[in-house]
Amino acid sequence: MTEGRRERADAVRNRRAILLATEELLAHHRPEKISMEQVAAAAGVGKGTVFHRFGNRMGLMRALMEERAYALREAVTDGPPPLGPDACPRERLLAFLDAAVDVIARNKGLLAALGHAVTTSQQPPDERPGTHPVHAFWHAHISTLIAAQRPDLDAELLAHLLLGGLQSDAVLRLLERGESARLAASLRTLVTAALDAPPAADPEAGAGA
Amino acid sequence: MTEGRRERADAVRNRRAILLATEELLAHHRPEKISMEQVAAAAGVGKGTVFHRFGNRMGLMRALMEERAYALREAVTDGPPPLGPDACPRERLLAFLDAAVDVIARNKGLLAALGHAVTTSQQPPDERPGTHPVHAFWHAHISTLIAAQRPDLDAELLAHLLLGGLQSDAVLRLLERGESARLAASLRTLVTAALDAPPAADPEAGAGA
């Protein structure tokens, strides 16, 4: 962000060092036993610096996740089909889910740490800590694509269900065993089935409020 | 459990007091900021007692969850249709998912605390901390029922996806706003669609290993 006030060079350097150190730690240790002090030490900076730059554990993990998911976001908003806006919704959805599985598979440790961090640090009650930007964007995208094809379904809720399933502990563990292809295939099956299902025969069906 | 070794009366009393106090705390405070010390104090026992009876935070939450899910388990293994073993798999599955949504909706705080606890306390590496009995049973049941009707699907993975979705933060938050009927309806739609989908036209499809 090129604002009027430029960021000092050492600040930039330290931010990168901290992010880098966090990645390194995440790659070699269980995410829940990584302390902010360890991160600071590994990055070669003081603990205060880490907190100064990222606020708390969740801020740190969130920053890292945003960086990791940046490429996918770009591909979705500006890229070529099948991910980009020029493909038909159905193809976009399936392609996006594949890509999301990929991102998740390559960042399982981070995801676990983030899920943990979301509930670890308590915010003032008027803040919504659970909605980190990546999740929000993914949900909005999935939800929109589902709604585009099946306005009769509760797209928002289905998107939550799908996304939630992807981030669950059990699935993360599956991914750790290298089953990402299996996951992607089943996800495809599930979503395809939902999109192709007959339009809700029972009377009380329909999209939510 | 009528074993040969009987439990001392005060031990039983304390166990109940602790569980009760935990429920009380869970009802009035954010689950992640309930400490074991608070539980002990609220139950009127020493901190050591809590750890003695339940091992750690996860043990406590797990015990509580098992108690809460006991009725559903009974209904599934011994009860009448549509939950019990005398109903057809499809009906059982849909009924079970409805019931599970209900249990989850009535225990969202506990679920959140449990999910949090799973990652909070680290076990020795040879223990599998993530698989608490309730989740294992639910997964096995869903998985079996899906497999019974659609042997061509990857029932185990689909069960993980479904169950994971139900426990996700976003869905828990939805439930907090009283949207459990909406959730149950969409879940039904999704599962019905999966069960009724045409049997995987593409060549590489099929159940996983």
Next chain:
DNA sequence: ACGCTAAGTGGACTGCCGGTCAGGTTGCCG
């Protein structure tokens, strides 16, 4: 080149928590 200033930094400090343990207490059986 140089000094000024505010952004940036570090690490000691506070408060709290999970988990342990040695010693005192108490239900229960014979």
Next chain:
DNA sequence: CGGCAACCTGACCGGCAGTCCACTTAGCGT
């Protein structure tokens, strides 16, 4: 009633999130 083992307790330990303020230093104006 006496003895034993199960049980309870709360002080204690190691460690961590997050705060705070004195100190450093990059970048700019002159």
